[in-house]
Amino acid sequence: MSVYDMLRKMRDSFSNQQYEIPLKVINDYQIYELELEKIFSRSWIFLGFEEEIPNIGDYMVRYIGPDPFIVIRGDDNKIRAFFNSCRHRGSMICTSEYGNARKFTCPYHGWSYDNKGKLIGVPLRDRIYKNLDMEKWGLIEINVEKYENLIFGSESPRISLSEYLGEAKYYLDIIFKLTGGMRPVNTPLKFTSDFNWKIGAENFSEDRLHTVVTHKTVADFGFASPVSRFGYITPGTNEVSIADLKDTEGKVIGAFGFRFTPGEHIPGYFGFKINSTFKDPRGNLLKKISHTVFTIFPNLSGFIAADSSDGSRKDRAPVSLLRVWQPLGPDKTLIQTWVIAPKNTSDEIAKRVYEITVSHFGPSGAAEQDDTSIWRGITQVARGYFSKMNTTNLKAEPDLPPLEGWEGPGIVRPTQFHEECQRTFWRRWIMEILGDEK
Numbered sequence: 001m002s003v004y005d006m007l008r009k010m011r012d013s014f015s016n017q018q019y020e021i022p023l024k025v026i027n028d029y030q031i032y033e034l035e036l037e038k039i040f041s042r043s044w045i046f047l048g049f050e051e052e053i054p055n056i057g058d059y060m061v062r063y064i065g066p067d068p069f070i071v072i073r074g075d076d077n078k079i080r081a082f083f084n085s086c087r088h089r090g091s092m093i094c095t096s097e098y099g100n101a102r103k104f105t106c107p108y109h110g111w112s113y114d115n116k117g118k119l120i121g122v123p124l125r126d127r128i129y130k131n132l133d134m135e136k137w138g139l140i141e142i143n144v145e146k147y148e149n150l151i152f153g154s155e156s157p158r159i160s161l162s163e164y165l166g167e168a169k170y171y172l173d174i175i176f177k178l179t180g181g182m183r184p185v186n187t188p189l190k191f192t193s194d195f196n197w198k199i200g201a202e203n204f205s206e207d208r209l210h211t212v213v214t215h216k217t218v219a220d221f222g223f224a225s226p227v228s229r230f231g232y233i234t235p236g237t238n239e240v241s242i243a244d245l246k247d248t249e250g251k252v253i254g255a256f257g258f259r260f261t262p263g264e265h266i267p268g269y270f271g272f273k274i275n276s277t278f279k280d281p282r283g284n285l286l287k288k289i290s291h292t293v294f295t296i297f298p299n300l301s302g303f304i305a306a307d308s309s310d311g312s313r314k315d316r317a318p319v320s321l322l323r324v325w326q327p328l329g330p331d332k333t334l335i336q337t338w339v340i341a342p343k344n345t346s347d348e349i350a351k352r353v354y355e356i357t358v359s360h361f362g363p364s365g366a367a368e369q370d371d372t373s374i375w376r377g378i379t380q381v382a383r384g385y386f387s388k389m390n391t392t393n394l395k396a397e398p399d400l401p402p403l404e405g406w407e408g409p410g411i412v413r414p415t416q417f418h419e420e421c422q423r424t425f426w427r428r429w430i431m432e433i434l435g436d437e438k
Contacts, residue, residue, distance in 0.1 A: 001388060003030050004434075011430050013391075019423055020391040026196045027382035031433070032330040039298050039432045040065040041155045044164045046300045046324050047071050047081065049184045049338065050149040057100040057115055063326045063334065064153060069142065070094050070104070071151060074116040079146075081153045082117050082139035093139075098187070113139050148176045149183070159248060166247035167409035168254040168296055170282070175302065178286050179274055182322075185339040185350045191363040195375035196382070197299060197325040197333040198429065203371065204293055204301035204323075205425045206241050206257035208416035209396065214370045223309050223359070223366055238262055240403065242410040243420040252297070252428045255421035256410075259291035261306070271306025271318035272342050273349075281407065297428045299325040303361070310359035317352045319360045331379050337361060394419040394426065 001009075006022045013020040025031055047062040048071060059072035061084060068084040070093075086093050086106040093104045093113070103120065105112040112121035117139040122129050143154045145161035147169070152161050165172065176182050203210065218224050242256040261268045268287045278286070290306040305319045320341060326334040339357045341350045360367045381387060398418035406412045411420065 003028065003034075006388065007031075007430065007434055011434055014423070014427060014430060019394040019419070019426075021394065021426060023382045023387040023390045023392055025382075026198065027330045027379050027387070029330050032327065034433055035327065036065050038435060039429070040327070042158060042432070043298050044145070044152040044154045044157060044161050045298075046322070047144075047151045047153045048188075050079070050146070050151060051183055052098075052187070053079065055100065057102055058098075059094070059101060059115070060098050061094055061096070062153075062336075064142075064155065065326060066328050068092065069153060070139075071144075071153070072101070072115050075102070075114070076116065078116075079144055079151060080117060081142050081144050082113075083142070085140070086111055087119065087137045087139065117141050147172070148181060150176065163248040164253065165296065166253050167245040168256075168294075170408050171242065171245075171256050171294070172296075173280075174282050174286050174289070175270075175292065175304070178278060178280060178283055179269070179272070179342045181343045182340040183343045183345075185341055185354045189337040189339075189358065189362055190334065192328065192332060192334050193372050193376065194331050195333055195372060195379040196330060197327040198425075199375045199378055200325045200333065200335070200371075201295050201297075201299050201301060202422045202425045203375075204303065205255045205295040206243075206293055206416055206421035207419075208241075208257065209419070214374060215367055218360070218366050218370070221311060221366070223311060224305065224307075239416050240406075240412055240414055241398070241416045241418070241421055242408070242412050243424045245410045245424070251431060252424045254294060254296040255424040256292060256294040257416050257421065258285070258289050259416075260288040261290040268306075270304045270320065271308075272320075272345060274342060274344075295425060297425060298432075299327075301325070308356050308360065310356045314355075315352060317349065317356050319357045320353050321357050321361055323361075331383065394423050 006024060010022055045064045048060055052060050053073045056073055056075055056077060059070050062069055062071050069081045070084050071081045073079050084092055084094050088109055088111045091106050091108040093106045101115055103112050103114050110123040114120050119134045119138045122132060143157055145152055147161060147165060239259040244252050245254045247253045268289055270289055291304060293303045295301045302322045307316050308319045309316050320339060321337050322340050323335060323337040328334050339354045341353050359365055396419040398413045398415055398420055400413055400415045403412045403414055
């Protein structure tokens with residue numbers, strides 16, 4: 001069976017509501033190449049926060065898949081992103097992750113570029129490059145747009161960032177606007193692991209089922225309270241899942257899960273102290289929310305859980321993060337994690353949020369180790385020949401109907417114990433991989 005035959009069979013399975021996924025799609029180099037071409041070159045990918053490059057000339061190196069980009073605030077205060085490769089012989093021109101520069105000079109042959117990407121210097125130009133068109137050979141620039149203070153890049157977008165986020169903005173606004181805005185607490189944590197990026201992105205779409213098994217020890221050791229994602233093992237009545245959020249083209253773009261505080265003794269507002277009067281009706285949701293988890297296709301995920309601990313005797317605070325899953329191969333993923341807090345949060349509380357978040361989702365965090373050990377195993381068994389003949393399934397159906405009277409978009413249910421949200425991710429994935437092919 002060819003790769004395309006396998007993908008068509010998967011598409012048909014979703015059309016027939018069987019939701020079977022060939023295990024081989026997790027670890028196959030041909031599929032990885034298709035993902036880079038059809039997903040990562042065309043989607044809007046989160047690159048970082050404005051606060052990371054506040055001054056003219058500030059830059060950071062970020063990735064779209066394995067491709068490195070210099071994200072820089074130019075002399076005109078505009079934020080741009082350039083492929084980190086000299087136009088002469090392809091050398092990487094920026095080897096520092098952060099910095100400030102008026103220009104970049106290639107270490108190979110000395111071609112230099114200003115912080116707006118223009119080629120401004122070529123050694124021996126008057127002698128051996130007399131016919132070189134300097135305007136033509138500037139750095140390759142990609143599209144950059146912002147949602148609030150979040151910077152996104154796209155190599156060849158079909159639609160604007162706002163159109164791409166579509167219905168998801170209704171819920172993203174609760175996190176990144178009604179809170180007064182979120183800021184990064186520190187530079188992002190970075191590590192690589194040998195699992196496929198799709199497993200992490202799908203998991204954060206709202207895989208509530210795995211928490212009752214994989215993360216049982218997180219609750220047993222007291223890291224999580226009853227209001228957190230990990231804090232109980234039976235379906236509750238104080239949660240919702242939101243599947244099938246769509247962009248303006250009608251394509252599914254993301255899924256969210258929210259849990260609500262069970263009483264006055266546990267704060268809403270994701271566990272942060274937020275003093276604000278809300279005219280926006282979504283403020284009533286924010287007052288009640290203690291936890292959220294979400295994925296925006298393809299690889300942006302978020303997680304906030306109130307009333308968490310790192311096992312110390314220090315005060316409890318939220319786990320709070322934003323992360324991207326960058327594929328470096330079919331069996332290798334770069335995870336970048338930003339610890340985030342409301343902009344008006346004190347540095348003292350933000351420091352505590354950082355400590356707790358790292359204890360859960362740092363490279364050696366308790367929840368991170370739970371997840372990645374399993375994801376590595378999935379990727380390993382998907383490597384060989386027999387995985388072509390094995391299908392996994394996302395058939396778990398919600399046992400409760402959609403909520404009536406819910407004001408926001410999406411398919412909203414008063415339960416997270418199903419796989420409707422993960423199917424949202426995979427429907428968009430197969431749609432992009434096969435495109436218009438019949």
